[in-house]
Amino acid sequence: MQTEIVIAGFGGQGVLFAGQLLAYAAMDSGMETTWIPSYGPEMRGGTANCTVIVADEEIGAPVVRNPQAVIAMNRPSLDKYEPLIKPGGVLVVNSSMVDRTPERDDIIVVTIPGNEIAEELGSRRLTNMVLLGGLLKALPVLPLEAIEKALAEHLPERHKKLLPQNYQALRAGANYEQEAFV
Amino acid sequence: MARELWKGNNAIAEAAVRAGLQAYFGYPITPQTELLEYLSWRMPELGRAFVQAESELGAVNMVYGAACTGARVMSSSSSPGVSLMMEGLSYLAGTELPAVLVDVMRGGPGLGNIAPAQGDYNQIVHGGGHGDYNMLVLAPSSVQEAVDLTYISFDLAEKYRVVTVVLLDGSIGQMMEPAEMPEMRPVRRLPEEAPEWAVTGAMGRQRRVLSSIYLQPPEEEEANLRILKRWQQVIANEVRCKTYYMEDARFAVVGFGSAGRVALSAVRAARAEGIPVGLVRPITLNPFPEKILQQYAGQVESMLVVEMSAGQMLEDVRRVVQGRVPVELCARLGGIMPLPDEVLDAIRSLARGEATLEGHPRDRWLQRMSLLY
Amino acid sequence: MVMSDIQEEVVYQRPVSLENTVTHYCPGCTHGTAHRLVAEVLDEMGIREKTIGVASVGCSVFAYNYINTDFVQAPHGRAPAMATGVKRVMPDRFVFTYQGDGDMASIGMGEIVAAAARGENITVIFINNTNYGMTGGQMAPTTLPGQKTTSSPTGRDVEVQGYPVRAVELLSTLDGASYAVRRSLHDPKNIRMAKKAIRTAFEVQARGLGFSVVELLSICPTNWGMTPDQALNWLEQHMIPYYPIGDFKVHEAIANLRF
Numbered sequence: 001m002q003t004e005i006v007i008a009g010f011g012g013q014g015v016l017f018a019g020q021l022l023a024y025a026a027m028d029s030g031m032e033t034t035w036i037p038s039y040g041p042e043m044r045g046g047t048a049n050c051t052v053i054v055a056d057e058e059i060g061a062p063v064v065r066n067p068q069a070v071i072a073m074n075r076p077s078l079d080k081y082e083p084l085i086k087p088g089g090v091l092v093v094n095s096s097m098v099d100r101t102p103e104r105d106d107i108i109v110v111t112i113p114g115n116e117i118a119e120e121l122g123s124r125r126l127t128n129m130v131l132l133g134g135l136l137k138a139l140p141v142l143p144l145e146a147i148e149k150a151l152a153e154h155l156p157e158r159h160k161k162l163l164p165q166n167y168q169a170l171r172a173g174a175n176y177e178q179e180a181f182v
Numbered sequence: 183m184a185r186e187l188w189k190g191n192n193a194i195a196e197a198a199v200r201a202g203l204q205a206y207f208g209y210p211i212t213p214q215t216e217l218l219e220y221l222s223w224r225m226p227e228l229g230r231a232f233v234q235a236e237s238e239l240g241a242v243n244m245v246y247g248a249a250c251t252g253a254r255v256m257s258s259s260s261s262p263g264v265s266l267m268m269e270g271l272s273y274l275a276g277t278e279l280p281a282v283l284v285d286v287m288r289g290g291p292g293l294g295n296i297a298p299a300q301g302d303y304n305q306i307v308h309g310g311g312h313g314d315y316n317m318l319v320l321a322p323s324s325v326q327e328a329v330d331l332t333y334i335s336f337d338l339a340e341k342y343r344v345v346t347v348v349l350l351d352g353s354i355g356q357m358m359e360p361a362e363m364p365e366m367r368p369v370r371r372l373p374e375e376a377p378e379w380a381v382t383g384a385m386g387r388q389r390r391v392l393s394s395i396y397l398q399p400p401e402e403e404e405a406n407l408r409i410l411k412r413w414q415q416v417i418a419n420e421v422r423c424k425t426y427y428m429e430d431a432r433f434a435v436v437g438f439g440s441a442g443r444v445a446l447s448a449v450r451a452a453r454a455e456g457i458p459v460g461l462v463r464p465i466t467l468n469p470f471p472e473k474i475l476q477q478y479a480g481q482v483e484s485m486l487v488v489e490m491s492a493g494q495m496l497e498d499v500r501r502v503v504q505g506r507v508p509v510e511l512c513a514r515l516g517g518i519m520p521l522p523d524e525v526l527d528a529i530r531s532l533a534r535g536e537a538t539l540e541g542h543p544r545d546r547w548l549q550r551m552s553l554l555y
Numbered sequence: 556m557v558m559s560d561i562q563e564e565v566v567y568q569r570p571v572s573l574e575n576t577v578t579h580y581c582p583g584c585t586h587g588t589a590h591r592l593v594a595e596v597l598d599e600m601g602i603r604e605k606t607i608g609v610a611s612v613g614c615s616v617f618a619y620n621y622i623n624t625d626f627v628q629a630p631h632g633r634a635p636a637m638a639t640g641v642k643r644v645m646p647d648r649f650v651f652t653y654q655g656d657g658d659m660a661s662i663g664m665g666e667i668v669a670a671a672a673r674g675e676n677i678t679v680i681f682i683n684n685t686n687y688g689m690t691g692g693q694m695a696p697t698t699l700p701g702q703k704t705t706s707s708p709t710g711r712d713v714e715v716q717g718y719p720v721r722a723v724e725l726l727s728t729l730d731g732a733s734y735a736v737r738r739s740l741h742d743p744k745n746i747r748m749a750k751k752a753i754r755t756a757f758e759v760q761a762r763g764l765g766f767s768v769v770e771l772l773s774i775c776p777t778n779w780g781m782t783p784d785q786a787l788n789w790l791e792q793h794m795i796p797y798y799p800i801g802d803f804k805v806h807e808a809i810a811n812l813r814f
Contacts, residue, residue: 020358024187027360035187036357060447062357062440065521205644231643235636236669243633243666247609247640250627255640273630372645381625381641383648385604391619393610393628 002032002055003141004064006081007128009073009094011048014128018071019050021132024150025142026054034062047076054141069139071131073097073114090139092131110138112176118169123162126169133173144170185360190325191216193361194258194284194348197332199224202367204253205231207244209263212296213352214286217258230369238263242270242283249279250392251372252380254336258284260352261302262293265310271345272311276394278379278409280339283317284332284348286355289517297517298351298440300490306347307467307498314406316413318346318420319467321438325359331465333364340377342416349467351490353440353519416469423471424463427453431460433532434478436499437488438464440519445488448525457533467495472502479503484537486528488512490519493544500543508537511547570594572603572623579617583783585740585773586614589682590621592750593653596757597624606649607641609634611663613655614688622653632663635670638677649760651678656697657687660722664696667726667768674731674765678756681722683798684773692778696720699797704778719797723770727803734759734767735804741772741790745800751814764806772798 005022009015019035026033037050051063069090072078074097085091087106096115112134118126136144151166188196195217198206206225208218218234225232231248235241241257248255259267264285274281287302289295304310307319318338322328328350335346373382381392396402426446428434437445442463449461462478464471479485484507487496496511503509512528514520531537569575572594580586597603606624610616612631619626629637634652642650652659659667659681670677686704687693693706697719701710711719727735734756738749749771756767772794774786781789 020187023358027185027187032360033187034357034359036353058446059359059443060450061444061519061522062353063519063521064447065523205640207640233639233643233673235639236665239633240636240639240666240669243630243636244640244643246629246633247627247637247642248644249640250637251641251644253644255644269630270633277628381607381627382645383605383607384623384625389623389625391626391628393619393626395616395628 002053004067005052005069006067007071008049008077013073015048016050018128018132019052021147021150022052024154025146029146032059034059036062071135092135094131108138110134117172121168122165129166129169130173133170137174185362187358188325188361189358190328191355192220193325193329194332195220197329198256200364200366201333201336202254202369203256204369205248205255207233207235207241207257209235209238209241211260211263213355214258214260238266242267245281246270246274249281250381252376256282260286260288261290268311272313273394274345275315277392278343280343282335282339282346287351295517298353298519299517300351303491303494306349318344319349321349321467323439323443326361329361342412351440421469421471422465423474426461428460431458432483433459434462434482434485436462441488441490444520444522445525447522451526452529459529470498475502479506484508484532486510486532488525508539510537511543570598572597574621574623578621581777583776588740589771592753596754602649609638609652611654611658613658615653618653632658633666635666639675642677653680656683656695660696660720671726671729671732671766676760676763676765678760679768681768681770682773683770684775686775686778688775724803726768732766732804733764733806736802737770737800739772739800741787754814758809
C-alpha cells in the first residue's frame with residue numbers, strides 16, 4: 001500500500017523542503033519513503049516539484065503518472081497536475097497564487113489562501129507549511145505531530161528560532177475553515 | 183546505526199568514505215555533482231586527499247596515479263564525463279589496478295540532458311575503452327543499495343584488481359531515501375599496508391614499475407590472459423541478482439536500476455490483475471546474471487526487458503536466452519523514465535500472448551513508440 | 556715508485572639511481588644525458604628510495620628502464636595528473652614527471668597547466684627537441700618556424716600551422732609555479748647548469764614550495780637528419796635564439812641556493 005504526493009510550485013516557495021519533511025516524518029514513523037525532485041535548470045528560478053511516496057513495503061517507481069495527492073502552490077502547477085490526480089485523490093490549492101478554481105469533481109479539493117495565512121503568522125515563507133497542514137488534514141497519511149518532530153530535527157539551524165511559527169502554520173493550514181467538497 | 187534520509191549522491195560519497203576511501207578526484211557534472219561537493223569537505227575533514235581536477239581526463243589519471251600506490255581511490259562523473267575517462271579506465275585495466283568509478287548516468291548522446299538515463303550501458307558493461315578488458319559493474323536501484331554496493335566496491339576492485347563501476351542513473355543520485363550507513367573502516371596505512379605490487383618508493387626493496395606496456399606481443403597476450411583468468415573468477419564468484427515474484431511466474435520482466443524499480447511497481451500492479459509475472463533485477467551487469475536468466479528461460483513463456491536505453495541490455499538478454507522464449511522491449515530514451523503504467527501495458531501484452539520470436543523486438547517497440555511522436 | 560704507493564680516487568662513476576643497462580635511444584641523443592643528470596641529483600640528495608617517477612609517452616616512454624626508482628607509466632600527456640594522484644596520497648615522496656614536447660606542450664597542455672596552477676608539489680623534467688621523436692619526427696608544438704619535419708615537409712608555416720610554444724615562459728606566469736627555468740644540453744657548461752637547475756627543482760619540492768619545471772633543450776639527430784655534432788650546433792644556433800636559456804620564475808626561498 002502506498003501514497004504518492006506531488007508538491008509543485010515556483011522555486012523558492014519551499015516545495016522541496018516541504019516534501020523532505022514528509023519523507024523524514026515517514027521514515028521516523030517506520031515507513032518506507034522516497035523523495036525525488038525535478039532537478040537541474042528547473043531548480044533555478046523556474047518551477048520546482050518533488051514527488052514523495054510513503055509506503056509500507058519496498059517502493060518501486062519513485063515517480064508515478066497519477067499521484068494520490070498534489071499541493072499546487074501556483075497556477076502552472078495547478079494546470080499541470082489537476083488532470084493527473086487519481087480519482088478520489090486530494091488537490092490542495094494555494095488560492096493566493098491561483099486565479100481560477102479547480103475543475104475536477106471526482107477528487108477532494110482543498111483551497112487555502114496560503115500566502116495570506118503565512119503573512120499573518122509573520123512570514124510568507126511559511127506558505128509551504130500552511131499547505132502541508134491542509135494536505136495532511138484531507139489525507140491523513142501521517143499525523144501532524146510527526147511533521148512537527150521532523151521540523152524540529154531538520155529545520156536548518158539558522159531557522160530554528162522559527163519553529164513555533166512553523167508549527168502554527170501547519171495547524172493553521174489543517175484548521176482552515178473551508179468548503180471541502182467531493 | 184539508525185536509518186537516515188540520504189540523497190543518493192551524498193550517500194554514495196559517505197559510503198565510500200566509510201569503506202576507507204583515501205583519495206577522490208572528480209569534476210563537476212550534473213547529476214552527480216553533490217558527490218564531489220560532499221567529498222570536498224568530508225575528505226579534508228578526515229585528512230584525506232580531495233582534488234577537483236581540471237577535467238574528467240585529469241581526474242581519471244589522478245585516480246590512475248593514486249591507485250598505483252595501493253590507496254583506495256575513487257572518481258565519479260556522469261555520462262559525457264565518463265566518455266572522457268575511457269582512456270584512463272583502459273590504462274587502469276591494462277595496469278591491473280583496482281579503483282572505483284561512480285557513473286550517474288544522464289540523457290545522451292552528446293551533451294544530451296541531465297535527466298536520468300541508462301544509455302551508458304554498452305560503454306560501461308561492454309567496455310568503452312580500447313583493448314580487451316572488463317569492469318565489474320554494480321547497478322543499485324535504491325539509495326540503500328547504492329550505499330551497500332559502494333561499500334563493497336573497493337573490496338571487489340582489490341580482490342580482482344579491476345575497476346569497479348557503480349552504475350546508476352540521475353534519479354537515484356538525486357532522490358532521497360532512508361538508508362543505514364555501514365561502520366567506518368580504518369584507512370590503509372601507506373606504504374606499510376600497501377599491496378605487494380604497489381609503487382610507493384623503493385625503500386629497502388627492489389624497485390617496482392607499474393605500466394600497461396607490453397611491447398612484445400607474446401608478453402601482451404600473457405598479460406591479457408592473466409587479466410582474463412582473474413575475470414573468470416569474477417564471473418564464477420560475483421554475480422548478483424535480485425528476483426521478485428518469480429517462483430510461480432509465467433512471464434518475467436528484466437530491468438536494472440531505476441528501470442528495475444519502475445518494473446517492480448508494474449509487476450505488482452499486474453499481479454493485482456492476476457497476471458503471473460515476476461521481476462529479475464540484475465545487480466551486477468558485468469558479470470551478467472546469465473545462469474539465472476537461462477534458468478528462467480526454461481520456466482516462463484516470454485520475457486520483457488525494461489530499460490532507459492534503446493535495447494542495449496535487450497541484446498544481452500537475447501544472447502543469454504538464445505531464442506528459447508520471446509523477449510520483448512519496453513524502453514524510454516533521452517532522459518525519460520518509463521512510468522509503471524507503460525510497463526504494465528507491456529506486461530499485459532505478454533499475458534495476451536503477443537510476444538513473439540518473429541522479427542526483432544526493437545522493431546515492434548519502435549513501431550509502438552512511433553505512436554508517441 | 557712502487558705500485559702500492561699509487562693512490563686511486565674515484566672521480567666519475569655511474570650514479571646508483573641510474574640502471575646499468577644499454578638504452579634504446581639513438582646515438583647522440585641527449586635523453587641519456589638528461590637521465591643521468593636526474594639520477595645524479597637523486598643520488599646527491601639521497602632520495603632515490605623516496606622517489607616515484609612518472610614516465611610519459613614518446614621516446615622517453617621507457618625512462619623507467621633507466622632511472623632506478625619506483626616508476627609509473629602515464630597515458631600520453633597525462634603525467635602531471637598521474638603525478639598529482641601519487642603525490643596527494645604520498646606527500647612525503649618525491650614525484651617527478653619526465654615528458655617530451657609533444658607530450659607536455661601539445662596533448663598534455665591541459666594537465667600541465669592545471670598542475671602548475673594548482674601549485675602541485677611535483678617536479679617536471681621537460682625535454683624539448685622540437686619534434687615527435689618516437690613516431691618518426693613529426694611537427695611538435697615546439698617546432699621552429701620554417702623547420703622541416705615529416706608533417707611539415709616544406710617547413711613550418713606559421714600562417715598555417717601557428718607558432719611554437721614557449722612552455723616554461725607560459726607556465727612561469729602561473730602563481731602556483733615556484734620554479735620555471737630553461738637550460739640546454741648542447742655543451743658541458745650548459746649541462747652543468749642544467750644539473751644545478753634539476754637539483755634546485757627537487758629542492759623546491761623538498762621544501763613544499765609547489766610546482767617546478769626544468770625545460771632541457773635537446774637534440775634529435777636521427778629525425779633532424781644530422782650527425783650529433785651538427786645537431787648540437789643546430790640547437791645552439793637555432794633553438795636558443797627562439798628558446799632563450801634563463802630563469803623565468805624562481806621562488807625567493809630557493810633563489811640563493813648554490814650547488
